[in-house]
Amino acid sequence: MNNSIIDVITNHKSIRHFKNQKLTGDEVDTLVDAATHASTSTFSQQYSIISVTDPQKLAEIERLTGGKKWMLGSGHYFVMVADQYRNLQIAQKAGQDPYILRTTDKFLASVFDASLATENLVLAAESMGMGATIMGSILNESERIIELLGLPELTFPLLGIAVGYPETEPETKPRMPKQLQHFTDTYQLDKVISDVLPEYDAQINEYYAERGSNNRKETFSTHILSELSRDRSVRAELLANIARQGFDVxxxxKPLN
Ligand SMILES: Cc1cc2nc3c(=O)[nH]c(=O)nc-3n(C[C@H](O)[C@H](O)[C@H](O)COP(=O)(O)O)c2cc1C
Known part of the structure; x- marks a missing residue:
């Protein structure tokens, strides 16, 4: 079945080459509006969105995320922030200092809320003829990002989103056959993996060999194996930084008192 929303969703590809065109205030407003209409856990709206416009801050984020020049050339840059600080303000105004806002459960609720808002924002941008790339690389230097954006306790930077008008249109990356990802009633990967994964590996191999740029020899399996060899020390401080922001993850x- 097709309709215009399904078309936008299934046409998705991350865009990393942008036209030299900043988003207008109205465009930014529309994207933020779309983001905030995503569902949120217990309607608690536990995230914030920071538009980073200061060129010095953008340059610093670019440096911290590994010198991704395309990020600076985007039309707008958002940072999605887990946020229980706002609800802490509401509680404190009512004379309360609730521990619950510091729990793992609440941290995860913020991650869910921010993630859904992120996807809404990206799809809205795509429906308006723009493109985007979500950037988890801000987590590599979360402490510095916290400082740079002046994030208070009970907040944490989760994702960057570079948005803009595409300079080039890459091909969509083929997704894995649904038999590997969608099961009925019981988890059934073992029944299908040896038959279906080789087909998908061949398909991804062909995609990388034939796509318009950055061609390489890679299957889905070799991609996963190379991801496994990433340097684990890069985000070694992640949990400590989350805890430093006041989340008792x-x-x-710990033993109950
Ligand atoms: C949580 C998350 C973090 C990501 N972080 C980065 C990133 O730091 N840098 C980047 O270039 N792409 C990043 N991406 C984009 C993925 O690389 C991209 O979605 C994936 O390769 C699939 O390609 P597609 O979006 O074109 O379909 C991220 C995507 C997600 C969902």
Whole structure:
């Protein structure tokens, strides 16, 4: 079945080459509006969106995320922030200082809320003829990003989103056959993986060999194997930084008083 929304969703590809065209205030407003209409856990709206426009801050984020020049050339850059600080303000105004906002459960709720808003924002941009790339690389230097954006306790930077008008249109990356990802009633990967994964590996191999730029020899399996060899020390401080922001992410591992 097709309709214009399904078309936008299935046409998705990350865009990393942008026209030299900044988004207008109205365009930014529309994207933020679309983001905020995503569902949120317990209607608590536990995230914030920061538009980074200061050229010095953008240059610093570019440096911290590994010198991705295309990020600076985007039409707009957002940072999606897990945010329980706003609800803490509401609680404190009512004379409360609730521990619950610091729990793993609430941190995860913020991650869910921000993630859904991120996808809404990206799809809205795509429906308006723009493109985007979500950037988890801000997590490589979360402490510095927290400082740069002045993030208070009970907030945490999760994702960057570079948005803009595409300079080039890459091909969509083929997704894995649904038999590998969608099961009925019970998890059934073992029944299908040895038959179906080789087909997908061949398809991805062909995609990388034939796509318009950055061609390489890669299957889905070799891609996953190379991801496994990433340097783990890069985000070694992640949990400590989340805890430093006031989230008690290991509270359930501690003995009860
Ligand atoms: C949580 C998340 C983090 C990501 N982080 C980065 C990133 O730091 N840099 C980047 O170039 N792309 C990043 N991406 C984009 C993925 O590389 C991209 O979605 C994936 O390769 C699939 O390609 P497609 O979006 O074109 O279909 C991220 C995507 C997600 C969902």
């Amino acid at each position: 290991d509270e359930q591992l």
